[in-house]
Amino acid sequence: MAAYSAPPSEVLLSKRVQEMVLHGEEPLGPYICRSGEDNDGKEDIMDTSPIPIIDLNLLSSSTTSDNEREQELEKLRSALSSWGCFQGIGHGIQTSFLDKIRQVSREFFKQPMEEKNKYAKSVDDFQGYGADPVPEQGQSLDWSDRLFLEVFPEDRRKYNPWPQIPISFREVLEDYSEKMKMVTEITSKAMAKSLKLDENCFLEQFGKQAQLHARFNYYSPCQRPDLILGLKPHADGTGYSIILQDEVGLQVLEDGKWYTVPKDPTALFVLMGDQMEVMSNGIFKGLVHRVVSNSERDRISVAMFYTPELGKEIGPEDDLVNMDRPRIYKKVTDYAETHWKFYQRCLRALHTAHI
Ligand SMILES: O=C(O)CCC(=O)C(=O)O
Numbered sequence: 617m618a619a620y621s622a623p624p625s626e627v628l629l630s631k632r633v634q635e636m637v638l639h640g641e642e643p644l645g646p647y648i649c650r651s652g653e654d655n656d657g658k659e660d661i662m663d664t665s666p667i668p669i670i671d672l673n674l675l676s677s678s679t680t681s682d683n684e685r686e687q688e689l690e691k692l693r694s695a696l697s698s699w700g701c702f703q704g705i706g707h708g709i710q711t712s713f714l715d716k717i718r719q720v721s722r723e724f725f726k727q728p729m730e731e732k733n734k735y736a737k738s739v740d741d742f743q744g745y746g747a748d749p750v751p752e753q754g755q756s757l758d759w760s761d762r763l764f765l766e767v768f769p770e771d772r773r774k775y776n777p778w779p780q781i782p783i784s785f786r787e788v789l790e791d792y793s794e795k796m797k798m799v800t801e802i803t804s805k806a807m808a809k810s811l812k813l814d815e816n817c818f819l820e821q822f823g824k825q826a827q828l829h830a831r832f833n834y835y836s837p838c839q840r841p842d843l844i845l846g847l848k849p850h851a852d853g854t855g856y857s858i859i860l861q862d863e864v865g866l867q868v869l870e871d872g873k874w875y876t877v878p879k880d881p882t883a884l885f886v887l888m889g890d891q892m893e894v895m896s897n898g899i900f901k902g903l904v905h906r907v908v909s910n911s912e913r914d915r916i917s918v919a920m921f922y923t924p925e926l927g928k929e930i931g932p933e934d935d936l937v938n939m940d941r942p943r944i945y946k947k948v949t950d951y952a953e954t955h956w957k958f959y960q961r962c963l964r965a966l967h968t969a970h971i
């Protein structure tokens with residue numbers, strides 16, 4: 617095979633994918649990563665998705681009968697232990713508001729490069745517009761651009777990288793963040809109850825200063841979707857993540873097969889990150905997922921990453937450790953940092969938390 621010397625990552629990442637698309641550049645040479653490399657392109661993709669659907673209203677409303685609540689909690693436990701994710705409905709957020717956040721996200725990415733670059737981050741930063749921090753040499757590029765912002769705790773919120781155009785962006789994101797905080801409360805309590813634990817136990821592990829980060833992803837159309845992914849396969853380093861999408865593209869790995877998350881404008885897709893797997897002593901599964909690229913349409917998603925407070929030690933709930941299920945994971949602090957070091961090498965960090 618001819619030796620190919622890829623330009624340094626800093627050079628690759630100095631250009632936005634949106635800019636490459638404008639200039640008609642294709643994902644060739646150093647950009648290629650396609651997962652088909654590992655399996656000769658013979659991937660098992662299931663398009664009709666049996667991804668579990670959970671009605672959050674049944675889990676939290678005082679009007680739900682005990683029986684209905686118990687049934688939904690059991691559905692939740694089963695969904696998170698097999699799939700590690702669910703399509704969340706009944707969350708109480710109006711679809712018109714979900715459309716608003718989708719709309720401001722699109723409007724931001726639609727602007728000329730000069731405007732977006734006002735919020736550009738350096739290749740090593742997290743917050744701002746651009747690609748992820750520099751991956752290790754030789755790793756592939758994702759066919760997407762991002763805007764990454766910290767929203768909670770509020771005293772870590774820095775408004776300079778928050779777009780001023782569209783003008784409603786800030787207000788909509790503030791409102792959305794409050795609503796997401798509410799969803800994390802309902803979800804964390806329900807997850808605890810589904811395991812017959814004290815309902816506040818996970819919330820306490822996340823801590824009062826739990827972090828919530830917003831990542832707006834923009835997936836440009838791609839002339840060679842066979843060669844490059846919108847986002848490479850990975851598990852999130854979060855506790856869990858809540859994803860809002862406008863088009864299909866997100867796929868989840870279950871039992872060796874990729875399933876497409878269906879488009880449902882009313883739903884929030886909730887997926888377990890590695891830290892929930894640790895806190896549940898391996899009962900809930902951190903989900904491997906990816907985004908495929910598409911030659912015709914673009915796509916946006918807004919991912920909210922819910923992660924334990926900085927510096928807070930988390931670990932398996934004591935009541936989930938017993939003779940039948942010995943402790944699988946040790947206590948970890950700031951796991952998200954370890955996650956990033958491995959992510960940049962296209963690896964998962966979960967083994968570092970194994971006993
Ligand atoms: O775009 C999506 O649907 C998923 C995004 C995602 O997995 C991430 O930002 O970590």
Ligand SMILES: [Fe+2]
Pocket residue numbers: 850851852857905
């Ligand atoms: Fe992710």
